[in-house]
Amino acid sequence: MTALEIAVERWPIAGHFTIARGSRTEAVVVVATVRAGAHAGRGECVPYARYGESVDSVKAQLDGLREAVAQGLTRDELTHLLPPGAARNAIDCALWDLEATAAGLPLPALAGVPTPAPMLTAYTLSLGTPEAMQAAARQAAERPLLKVKLGGEGDPERIAAVREGAPHARLIVDANESWRAENLRANLAACARAGVELVEQPLPAGGDEALARADAPVAICADESVHDAASLARLPAWYNAVNIKLDKTGGLTDALRLRREASARGLGIMVGCMVGTSLGMTPALIVAGGADYVDLDGPLLLARDRDGGLRYEGSTLIPPWA
Incomplete structure (x- = not known):
């Protein structure tokens, strides 16, 4: 049985982080965890208001995928279910992590790219x-x-x-x-x-x-x-x-x-x-x-x-x- 878990986490910023659109003192991230048997994969995303995203909207998008995840959602299928953005990032990366963990492979090998150097x-x-x-x-x-x-x-x-x-x-x-x-x-x-x-x-x-x-x-x-x-x-x-x-x-x-x-x-x-x-x-x-x-x-x-x-x-x- 494959299941999806969703968590919202808050991480304090050292001081503050200011750009032209405003200032923040914490990073709010949404973490998706996909569990399949003894293995789990995690992915983190950051909802961004500039693109019409919020923590609530991202959580709602992820919640809508629970049944698809339970039925063995693939990365290719995911591209047809969610638009580009934070929610899809969290699930996509969780699926990559799950597959790498289950296969016992480092992520670069699974992706078919050279191991990144420092x-x-x-x-x-x-x-x-x-x-x-x-x-x-x-x-x-x-x-x-x-x-x-x-x-x-x-x-x-x-x-x-x-x-x-x-x-x-x-x-x-x-x-x-x-x-x-x-x-x-x-x-x-x-x-x-x-x-x-x-x-x-x-x-x-x-x-x-x-x-x-x-x-x-x-x-x-x-x-x-x-x-x-x-x-x-x-x-x-x-x-x-x-x-x-x-x-x-x-x-x-x-x-x-x-x-x-x-x-x-x-x-x-x-x-x-x-x-x-x-x-x-x-x-x-x-x-x-x-x-x-x-x-x-x-x-x-x-x-x-x-x-x-x-x-x-x-x-x-x-x-x-x-």
Whole structure:
């Protein structure tokens, strides 16, 4: 008999986590556990209001799968029952974990990919005043790669302050759709002056035509503008890279497909995450091997992680199969 268990967990964030859409002091995750005989698989997701999700809506989606799980739901069948998003991610990853556990295989072997090597992850600096962000950058200055959250008005001052606080770190930027056509060129120029390598989703998805005329001096990465492999076909030509997140693709199954198809198009690859625990990061490592940018620092932003979670040595993430 196969059964589904659903749990909501709250994990305190170290301090706070602020982006253009607001600030949080805890990460709320939904965990799906699929049990089959003596074996169990778990998957974690983070409901995201930007995509119309809430803890209650994700729980309702998962509850609706109980009968399908009891009848032996497969990953392929799942793609026809739920849309891409957090709920499907939790179940998809639980099914991968269950199959790997039952077969006695490490997850990379089951997925047919090389065992990921230790990898450098970005470390995220929350949005704040230039002074606060400079102080945060100074504290994190020894980390090789910083991801800087920006928020629109005042961003040139913010990114200049971060560069001053961390003069030797590589920088990537995430604007979370907060820029507008009228400040796009000035913000991109400020990023170029600071040596930023990549700007993630500067303009709102579907309202980003100004990028076609911007002659951007740095690479532009799509986040909200691409969710899964199906949406890749609609991605505007002015994006140079895509951010693959399991909570967007609906799990590891489609994330692997998106990675293959984006690479075939010559797009750069970032593998990112929501703020969550090591349970949510681990399956993303299967997609992250060899990526241009890895942004799987969720556990580093928490006050505490799960027992037996992923191992980080500074900003180096050590896969559990390495």
